[in-house]
Structure formats: C-alpha cells, structure tokens
Amino acid sequence: MDMAKAKAPRRPRAETPKGFRDYFGADVTERKEMLDRIATVYHRYGFDPLETSAVETVEALGKFLPDVDRPNEGVFAWQEEPGADKPGDWLALRYDLTAPLARVAAQFRNDLPNPYRRFAMGPVWRNEKPGPGRFRQFYQCDADTVGAPSVAADAEICAMLSDALEEVGIPRGDYIVRINNRKVLNGVLETMGVSDLGQAADVLRTIDKFDKVGEEGVRQLLGKGRLDASGAYIDGVGLAPEQGEPVLLFLTSKGADNTATLTNLRAAVGDSADGLAGVDELDQIVTLLAAQGYGPDRIVIDPSVVRGLGYYTGPVFEAELTFEILDEKGRPRQFGSVAGGGRYDDLVKRFTGQAVPATGVSIGVDRLLAALRAKGRIGAEATHGPVVVTVMDRDRMADYMAMVGELRAAGIRAEVYLGNPKNFGNQLKYADKRGAPVAVIQGEDEAQRGVVQIKDLILGAKIAAQATHEEWKEQPAQTEVPRAELVAAVRRILEG
C-alpha cells in the first residue's frame, strides 16, 4: 500500500451533481411565493394538499418496471437490502406527481373523500441526460380530481387554472385556456374508417405535427408523405386524400365563437356516437363555465390543441400565455404553453382492477416563473438586502448587536457584520454584495457623542454613478443622527 497516498487522501470535488442545481435566495422565495398564491386558489376550490414520499416502489411507479439488470432507465432507482426470505424491493424517486396520486388513491380509497380533490407541489426526478435548460430534478404543481365522472370536474379544473394564472399575476387577456376532446378525435377516426390501432397511432403522430407543418403539411403526411425542410422525405400514413379530410376538418374547425366551433366539430365526426358524445362534452363544459362567468376570453374550445390527445381519454386543456416576449436573439415570440392537463380514466385501475375516472392539470413551474419574470411581475424591483450594521470597534460588539436587535424588533431586516472587522472596506464590499440599502456606522468618536452615521447606499450608488468627484466627496448620502433615532432614520430611508 502506498502510504503517502493514504496520508493525503484526494479532496472531494465540491460540485452539484451533473444535471442538478441549487437555488439561492430569490430563486427560492419567488417560486415559493408563486406556489403559495396558486395554493390559495386550489384551497378555495376545495382541493386538499397531498405530499407523498419522494420514494416509491418501482412496482408502484409502473412504467419503469425493472426488466433485467438496468432498472434505472428513466428513474433513479436502487435495490433495498434483501430480507431473510425475499429479495430486496426496488425503490425509486418519483418521476411525476400523478403516479404517486394513483398509488395513494388506491391505497387510501376507503378513507379519502370520494370524489377526492387534491393538489401537490414538489420536486420530481428524471434520470435523463441533462441538457441546456433540462434538469434531472424540477418542480411540478398538479391539481387533480379523482372519482368524478362528470365533465363538471373538467370545467372546474379549467376555471381553477384560469383563476390561478390571474392570482399569480397574469392579467386577463394575457392568457387563454384552450379545450379539446380526445373523444372527438376518436369520432373523427371512426368516420375515416381508421380502426386499426397502428394506423390510428400514425394519424395521432401526424396531427401532433400540426403546429409545426400546418394544414397542408398534415394533408401530405396523412397521404403519401412530405419533403421535409431539411430535404429528407418523410413517409406518409398512406390514406386516400378524401379519407384524411375529416382530420383536417377537425384540426381547422375553430370558428368565430364556441357555437360555430361546435357546429364544425359535429360535421367532422359525422355519425360517430363517440365523436358526438365528445362534442356534447365540450358543449357542456363551456355552458358550465359560462354559468360561472368564464367566457371565451378566458376559456375557449380550440380543436387545434393536439398536445396530450394521445395520452388523455376525454377533454384535454392547455393554458397559453398570449403576450410576446423577446427570445435570446431579441426576436419577439409568443410565450406559449404554461400548463396542460385532461381526463385520464385508468389511473387507479392498475392497482385495484376498478376503473376510476380522473381529471387534472399540471402547471409548468419553471415556465410560469420565467413568464412572470419576463412580465416584470416578480424580481423586477430590486428586492434589496438587509440593513448592515458595520463594526468599527470590535470591543463594542454588544452595542452593534443592540442596534441590530432594535432594527429587527421594528420589523426591519438587519445584520451585524460578522466577518473580520479590521478592514472597513471589506465591510462596505460585504454590504454591497448583500444588496444592503443602508449601512449603519458608529466609531469611537460617534459613540462618545451618542450618534450614528446612516449611509444611504442606494442613493450613494446613484450619486457615485452620476455625480462629480466634488459632489461625491460631500457625501450627501450619509447623515448623522442621534443614537436614539436610529430606527426612525433607517425607516425613513427604506420608505424612500
């Protein structure tokens, strides 16, 4: 054994694991404030918070059953110590908030109210290759109703989503909740005579490209195929031209108002009972919403919403922000989707064998936060740091702590400088780094005279940026006040 190496072990790397991140200060408080606001809306709607354990059995997560010896595709998984007579369970970090809800709805079905409205906010983990803007731990914010077969539950989710967006600071007119229905699409497929599951899946994949390739592109892809922008030829589904038309009718059926859209949709589904039921559901949803005052300026039927149509079983919804922001190259673009959801009726069946209807929505926490920042709804005003009480005389720390204690007792965020006080410049650099609005200074001379110096650092920074050297030297941003007036003087500056 190499003794030299044993004596000086390599130091561990101080690094956030790849694909993970740490949140500091305002990153934490801004997210928290947004989620708190959303929670007040969910609470008002009768939804209860649920916080499941971060860890689930791989078996309960389902999608990611360990096949052979690489169970951790997609999830972070590990095997428990084996028991005396059985192998250890595979455990994993949850990859979303829906799978744990399914487990809880099955496990506690005799204790939970039925229907069960719950919301959940918290991190989820994905074992994926990290990329720019793609992290392996991120927040989700979900609300779901389990056990409610009626489309009133879907309408309620849409209304609640609308309220939540307004509550966090997206004004009416800057967002739209669009609704579509998987059943309508099923009816369209039926009318087209597409009953083969594989062919239906091909059609679904094609309409998913509607946003990108438009009406003519979808028409080509449903037929023989299409020459891609890159020059590659994409094979089509191979339908005859007339056979594909109902899908195009469906995708482009948005009319001037909901009534017109519903009429167009009825035409697209033909005689299909499933399709007509889907159109009726959309009709009911907008009627229920209108009764509560949610008109098409907030929530509207839009058959061009195709995201999620493959996954959900009934109504689907998507919230889009309609204002423009500048992208990284300075070009204006629509902000786009910040939330989506829909009805999925096989949630609990995996566990119990009984079908349980469910519907819900998931808000993209990071995207909505980015939107609020882009709109200047949060983080806009420089939320300044604490008042910093500097230390001129190490032996009089008790005096400085008394000052900071008085400021805090008055509800003012304040700190005493706790580093090495020798170099006063370091203390002012510290105050600057903390974003301190005010520094409090009391040397021996001031202490004897019973006064403190109050330095307005915000004004000081302005003067430093604009003033001449002479003006700067007069230091108008620094005033002397009697010690007893410390709190009042600081408050005057903070209240601007």
Next chain:
Amino acid sequence: MDMAKAKAPRRPRAETPKGFRDYFGADVTERKEMLDRIATVYHRYGFDPLETSAVETVEALGKFLPDVDRPNEGVFAWQEEPGADKPGDWLALRYDLTAPLARVAAQFRNDLPNPYRRFAMGPVWRNEKPGPGRFRQFYQCDADTVGAPSVAADAEICAMLSDALEEVGIPRGDYIVRINNRKVLNGVLETMGVSDLGQAADVLRTIDKFDKVGEEGVRQLLGKGRLDASGAYIDGVGLAPEQGEPVLLFLTSKGADNTATLTNLRAAVGDSADGLAGVDELDQIVTLLAAQGYGPDRIVIDPSVVRGLGYYTGPVFEAELTFEILDEKGRPRQFGSVAGGGRYDDLVKRFTGQAVPATGVSIGVDRLLAALRAKGRIGAEATHGPVVVTVMDRDRMADYMAMVGELRAAGIRAEVYLGNPKNFGNQLKYADKRGAPVAVIQGEDEAQRGVVQIKDLILGAKIAAQATHEEWKEQPAQTEVPRAELVAAVRRILEG
C-alpha cells in the same frame, strides 16, 4: 412461457414504501405554516434561503464513502451509468442539510457573501431500519452562519432561535435555550491530565450519560464502574477519584445566575488556556445577548447540556420546552429538546483545505410540530372543510356551479358535489367526510321558487347529539333563503 400468467400480470401493491409516509391536508398545511413563520424570523436576521438538490455525489457527502460493494449504508445511493472512459459516479440522497451546505460553501465561495448566513428547510433521507416514530424521510430546518469566527455569530443564532420559538407560538417562559462550550470541557480534560484521545473519548461518552445516571453515576463510571439498573456491570474509565472531580465540577457548575455559573466554570478549568477561553466565550455570548434584551429567562449558560459536545468544537446550544405534557400512558413529563446546534469549524476544509468557521442550529420539525399540537397552538379549532353545494338535479349542474362560483368569488372555500348525485345520502356523507360547515341544497321546487336551503352542519351535528327526536325533526339547523342571498347567508353561518 406460461401464457395465462402473461395475460393476467400481478397487480402492483398500492403501498407507501416501508419507513416512508404520505402527508394529507392539515399535516401539510400545519407544517408549512410553522416553517413559514420560522422563515420570517430567519429572513429578518438577514439569513437567505438555500435549496440544494436532493441528490449529492456520495463523495461530497463524505461520511458514507462507498467502501466495497455496499455503498448505501446509511444513505440511499446508486451508481450512475458509466461514461465512455470512466466508471459512473455514485449518487445519494442527502442525509442532512449540513453536508450540502458544506459543498455549496466550498463550490460557491467566490460568489457568496462572506460571512454567509443561510437557512434551509426540506426533507432528508436516511437508509435505516424503520421503527415506531422513526422514518426514512423527514424534514429538517437549519440555519447556519459560515465564515464568522466571532462568538457574536453564536449569540445571534441563540437569539434567533428564541425569536423563532416565540413566533411559532411557544410563549416566553415555556422554553429555555441552554448554552455550553466544548472548549470548557477541553479545559477540564486538560486540568484532569487526560490527554490520550481514547481516554478523552471515554470521558465524553460517560458525561453523555449524565442526564440518565446523574452525578453519582458519572462519578462511578469515571472510576471503577457501575452496576446498571438491569444488573449488568458497566466498566468504568478507570480514573482515580480526584482525577474525575473536575468533570463533576463542570457538569454541576450551574449557579443561581450566569455570573455564578461562570465563576464555577473558571474553577473547573483551572489553568487551562483553552478552558479559560471557552469560559470567556460563554461570558461574551451572554453579554452580547443581554445587550439585545435576551436575559437568562430565555437563554442561559447551563454546563449540564452535554448533547453534541463530542461533535461541536466551540459553543453548543439546545432549546428545551419546559412545560409538561402527558405521555402515552397519561403521566406528565417534560416535553424536552426541540432544537440544537453549535460551532463546527471544519465544515468546508474537506473540500478546500482551508478551515472555515461555522455555527448553526437545527430545529426538530416533527418534535416542534408535536409540541405545538400538544399546546393546542395548531389544529385545535376544527379547521373546517369547504362549503358543499349538493346536486339535486343533474341537469341543473350549471346552476350549482354558478353558486359555487359566487361563493369562491366571495373568498369562501366551496365545492360542488362531483360524484354520482343519484343518492342524496351519499352527498351528505361526503359533506360530513369533508368536514363541511354548510351544505347548500336546491331541488326543482326550490329552483322554481327562487330559493336555496342552507344547512348548518355544525349546528346540525350538535343538535343531533343533544336534541330529542322531535326537536331534531324540526330541523332548526336548516333555513331557506332567497337565491340572491346565498353568499350572505353562508357567510353568516361561517362567521358564527
């Protein structure tokens, strides 16, 4: 292959993994409210929130380096996919909030303010055998100051802890923060002539038993040994009787006030420079605290605090709740410790080689919550559920949703019943399960007359419990009001 089995795969078990738990409704909101209150205090003291990733490299966690092929002793760990030219990193869930702080303080040392005050609240994970009341995921709530060598930082932590306890609802007089100092103990050991590290560790283990075995017990354990309550003989450290006396002087040196305690401690450490420095630090801490108005009714020197003395390097503190509660057998007992902390100066050194002074405190989230519940500070008033609007006529769902919309717009938590409305009894059972204070009822008859029935469920429950059948039949808990007065009538009941 057995085709029958393949056709009917075993259903997954719907179970929270062993040792984990799910939090429902009030469990979530009560904890959140408590932590939010603590955060306002930490914020006022200039502490910034930090939320590190739940996952760390096993290397950064340190204590739990993978030895051979069982790296997951104590932590939940797994190995990353190997790269092209290197083995995969071992990752693990954090087991506390201090190890991630150490990593962050090293990694971001050039960007963070120095000193860095931070607080962190969140779950941590321990791979331990679960037991009663012992979970494998639980919350921690920490505040630490990194980079501040002065005991002013320790004093500040103690004051902040005191404020935090009062903020969450522990009144002054119901708690005490006790302070001790590892340096004083070091001085005591020096005076005793205990310089051998193994023997010092033996003495530390012995004084850890002071709470349990008392003064005479410690005396025996320092000497030849002691006959246990179970009849087993516990070997002693083997010190001569006089040699052990300074430790007993130390443990029992609490005087009538801090001044008396400090005098006793000076006697216990003899000529030891380290010991005298430790006593001076305690002196400074109480002086600094007194300057801010924190007297010995809140924070007091108490050398009998031995918990953590082995781990920390300077001052240690512990917050105890001093009121009695009834244990599971109905016997009164002191509630005991809810928070602890101290100074640990080698936090960042593992990563950078440079010693960085640090001090901090950790609040036992579950214990403090239990204390608040025991004192009736939270969860006492039956925080009732939402108003439930029942569905008498499925076709008039739009009317019921309009009612619930009006109630919510007025800030009243309200739900429409979303289950199958056929059986009205089920709707009332649902309202009961939800803890609804009010049920709203409107059948066809009421709709035609433009009225609604308002059922006061709280009053109804009281009457049902106390009234005769005749009284009950009169249903005074149910009143009819004009539809336009729905919100006002519900509010009257809610405001009692």
